[in-house]
Amino acid sequence: MTQRVSLWIVILSESVRFRPSGETTLIKSMANERQGDIESEFLRILESYGRPLRRLCGAYLRDFAEQEDLFQEIATAIWRALPGFRGDASERTWVYRIAHNVALIYSAKHRRLLSSREPLEELPCEPAVADESRHRALVEAVRQLQPADQTLVTLYLEGFSAREIEEVTGFTANNVAVRLSRLRHKLTLALRGTEVYR
Numbered sequence: 001m002t003q004r005v006s007l008w009i010v011i012l013s014e015s016v017r018f019r020p021s022g023e024t025t026l027i028k029s030m031a032n033e034r035q036g037d038i039e040s041e042f043l044r045i046l047e048s049y050g051r052p053l054r055r056l057c058g059a060y061l062r063d064f065a066e067q068e069d070l071f072q073e074i075a076t077a078i079w080r081a082l083p084g085f086r087g088d089a090s091e092r093t094w095v096y097r098i099a100h101n102v103a104l105i106y107s108a109k110h111r112r113l114l115s116s117r118e119p120l121e122e123l124p125c126e127p128a129v130a131d132e133s134r135h136r137a138l139v140e141a142v143r144q145l146q147p148a149d150q151t152l153v154t155l156y157l158e159g160f161s162a163r164e165i166e167e168v169t170g171f172t173a174n175n176v177a178v179r180l181s182r183l184r185h186k187l188t189l190a191l192r193g194t195e196v197y198r
Helices: 002-015 025-060 064-084 091-115 130-143 147-157 162-169 173-192
Strands: none
Touching (some): 025 064, 025 091, 091 147, 130 147, 130 173, 147 162, 147 173, 162 173
16 A cells, blocks of 8 residues: 555656746745645545545446546545645545545546447356345445435445535535435335345
8 A cells, every 4th residue: 555655646746736936935845845744644644545435436336447547536636635625624524525526527427438338248247145245236226326326325334424424415414314314215125126045
């Protein structure tokens, strides 16, 4: 993970631009100082939220390579937004807001791209144990939801409260609670049809 994160810093530090060269040297030196702080914060954020963000990517996309691309897009967006983080919301909420916005845009582009191609048949999978099959069925059922509903379910499964989901999505906490209740019912019905019995 450390090598991967170091590579991120090299790649992303080239994409971060501070003020035009005509600015004063004081601003430039402050920017260079801040750059070191940003890099250490970025590393800490990726260490803290890397696994949950990868799960989020998996909720939106099936293909591992596509999930990795989405994760990179999210990391890039976090890197670019980091200098502007003021702490108005919790860091966790801020990271997930960025991640879900990027995921929604990315998955919409991905769906448009896929709809323009002919679908390929998937290879059959080996038989799986019941828990793994149920997990796959849940992931697949979540992927079938509308993007906004995917966001709500993913945040809920990551342990966010209705209030925190409100901060990320902009839906009111009451609306989040009602929608989650309906989504739980919808997912329960979907999973009943795919349950594996021993």
